[in-house]
Amino acid sequence: MARRPGTQRIGIADVATRAGVSHATVSRVMNGNFTVDPEIAARVRTAAAELNYQPNPVGRSLALGRTDTIGIVVPDLANPTFQAILRGLSMAAAQDGYRVLIADSSEVSSEEAILAGEARRRCDGVVLCAPRMSDAELEELAPSLHPMVLINRSTDAAQTPSLMVDYGLGIQELARHLVDLGHRKLAFLSGPERSASNAQRLVGLDKFRTDHPEIQLEILPGGSNFDSGHESAEAILASGATGILAFNDLVAMGLLSGLHERGVRVPEDMSITGFDDIPFARYTTPPLTTAAVPITELGDLAWRRMRELIQNKDAEAPRNTFQPQVEVRGSTGPAKA
Amino acid sequence: MARRPGTQRIGIADVATRAGVSHATVSRVMNGNFTVDPEIAARVRTAAAELNYQPNPVGRSLALGRTDTIGIVVPDLANPTFQAILRGLSMAAAQDGYRVLIADSSEVSSEEAILAGEARRRCDGVVLCAPRMSDAELEELAPSLHPMVLINRSTDAAQTPSLMVDYGLGIQELARHLVDLGHRKLAFLSGPERSASNAQRLVGLDKFRTDHPEIQLEILPGGSNFDSGHESAEAILASGATGILAFNDLVAMGLLSGLHERGVRVPEDMSITGFDDIPFARYTTPPLTTAAVPITELGDLAWRRMRELIQNKDAEAPRNTFQPQVEVRGSTGPAKA
């Protein structure tokens, strides 16, 4: 093998030589194996300290078949929701000495399978966050990705815990809130086509329609970011609706800004709701009424499920569903008389 | 060695057996080595496909001494600035087939060295993002972390490219903007103690004071997030200043919200500036005047520097400094007559 010239890294062998023992013994000491003579152990430790030795994790991983790393695949790292999940996951995993490797599919659903496989091979498990791929593909992929934890999706494949948010319920509650305020014409600014959570919102709204036949509800095409909200201001005005359900907080904020530019007052002239309760939501002007999703906790729980899977070969694979919590703030108010 | 029972992964040996060749040949084929007989190569490829073989990156990494992964250490993954840098880095690295491993030091400067070392051992290089450690520690650590790229810090250690933002200049320009609008009493809501970029802002403001002895400028203690901005509203009002320089956009947004609650109109009663130009800045009400830092590009460039270091053992280690660009929006206006 070509030993790369510059590579002057200290290995277990160097420590062994300096301590006058075999590398097996060094390995034992480094791993806190107490079957080693205390005096020898001390000698090894001194040698290691003097050489500033740090075990090479790659060699260790190969020997152990374990990397102490988990992967996460997200559709878009620019989205605060996924950022928060990543953060929750990373903090929780770090507590247990695990690291996280990230992969951003840039909303390209065909990339997801490749990225997920790639990540899985380098890691001990993989978290798929709101995957855009089809149910069939997801189920087919699952065995090769195991241990895997799903966020915002579920699958029939075995051993795959799933963390879901009841977007359908959340959007219904927001709609009801607007109705309670006297709004009779509502509009939903919808999200990305391939988003499963958008589909859930639409189902929820169908139910809402059934429950409230007297209320007018228009569905408008939209997106998932500021700009799409901002651009929709005109269409929203044209719709004549006074209660607006935005796909998420980002869209709501963009809309808020677009309406402000047109002199529309919120909530006096129009009420707006978001979804997710990202940290920014309470700081908009006016503060955003929204449905709070415990996003960071989602990441946290994802790690706990993953840990169960890693530790317990045949762990349960529960499906948790979180109920969004409506947070009434300043962006919604009584409909004009 | 204990072969873990469940592990049914297909290795290069299985492919070799099935194709009736040695694993060396399989390796050659998998790596696109053209010295292999086309017919044999085809046979290997079929076997690999039939077995759905995917090379194990850990074995590969050990053999090559290369992981095709880089690490990034950030002080706080909840901060949109670091999220954006991470995103820029990740996208750019992905283009070249590299992944990124993240480590969040949670603003604990004593953790940074450990996390950075950990990350470095698992990766081919490490990006240190706004490290909180001392200059001395940074310089001492540098050799063991090489290849390393620094963001928002620099060091005298050799071979360490540095990506800097001229916060001192940016804050001066914002201050000048406020003065041009007629403000005579300014206040700076400062950031975290250990933040090097906060120190740079303070130096810039010292210079500003020298240049504008007629202007009153008060420095108030603060923080780096919404809440600290929100909590500072009272102190800001008490200061009597009409032009407020917030540490960053988050602080400015919190302040905006705090002032709104107290009935202070922005910009009519008071002008507020942020710093960074995070995506949310243009969507606050009113939109935030701020100094734009090309954050995502910073991540992108960090990768390019890293790539140079990895490819070119003795690459240059330039220090790039970015000039923030003042973006005048609605949160600043003429001082009251």
Added chain:
DNA sequence: CTGAAAGCGCTAACAA
């Protein structure tokens, strides 16, 4: 309690 040796999955020098 310790060392020798095998093996994790792969790459690459060397020989045939």
Added chain:
DNA sequence: TTGTTAGCGCTTTCAG
């Protein structure tokens, strides 16, 4: 062109 063989740095069984 291909196979044999020796590592990469570590863990762990098995003798001693």
